[in-house]
Amino acid sequence: MSDGWYLYGVTHAGVELGDAYTTFDGALPRPFLVIDGEVAAITGKVSLEEFDEARLPGLLNDPGWLIPRATAHQDVLERALPGGPVVPFRFGTVYRDERAVRTFLRSNAHELTTALERLSGRVEMGVKVFADRDVLTAALRDTDAPVAELETEIASAPEGRAYMLRRRADRLLDEAVQQFEQECAAESHAAFSAVADDVAVNPPQPAELSGRSEEMILNGAYLLQSVEAINDVAQELAQRYGGSGVTFDVTGPWPPYNFVPSEFA
Amino acid sequence: MQQQITLLELVDRVLNKGVSLSGDITLSVADVDLVYVGLRVLLASVGTLEELQLRDDT
Structure with missing residues (x-):
């Protein structure tokens, strides 16, 4: 052969x-x-x-x-x-x-x-952003204004009404979590993109592939000259979002797998 | 844990990105359908990965 x-x-x-x-x-x-x-x-x-x-x-x-x-x-x-x-x-x-x-x-x-x-x-750096839904939900329960208002109302409402309000509060909280994740992903991507020469966004991996219980909310690849720049951005974002259960995994430098010419991709 | 993620990251890049050609080549992973789906299921088996890492370490 x-x-x-x-x-x-x-x-x-x-x-x-x-x-x-x-x-x-x-x-x-x-x-x-x-x-x-x-x-x-x-x-x-x-x-x-x-x-x-x-x-x-x-x-x-x-x-x-x-x-x-x-x-x-x-x-x-x-x-x-x-x-x-x-x-x-x-x-x-x-x-x-x-x-x-x-x-x-x-x-x-x-x-x-x-x-x-x-x-x-230039090198490729990978960034995966994860949100811990339990931590995020708990944080938003305290800080999201419409949810907090409902919680106050529930505390003093009669049983039947409290049940209805509870369901509404849960729905509002779910929406707030999803909106927070979307905004966090968009803002993070914008911050990383600002220090990059080229960017690629890949679909977030499902939990079965990532092997983590947290939700992957951003799976980005960034082509850039300075590894430090992306680490600095990740650190800033981690400080800003740390209390909300969001973590930033930076990997690389990688060979630029995500940045081959489009005619060969 | 960190090691597994790195491994998954690697497979995600090496198998799904990079120059992918058809034409004058005898073989290209890009021509194989649904590879990733099978792979995903396999990689979900943490036991398999740990076993492989142990084998690599020895």
């Missing part, structure tokens, strides 16, 4: 990688560069028997196979980052031979060079 050419990403032809790749040890093959003109493909040779279209869906659903390989993919790209900008490829892109890799580089040289210039000196 012949080999395929696994593509990790694309970088500048003149990139200095030192021993970043010779010391790589992971579940995917050791990377090397295929240079064509001004751009270079970061590739590795994989067995086409393993990376077979018919087998792939099964393998992708096997965490024992997938997770070490996805980690290796990320590791290779991370090792390339100190050398200069990288256009990351999605996991599992395999070309039939070196000629096909070169054809891709040559026919997309302009787009790739432009993308590398845009990414130069």
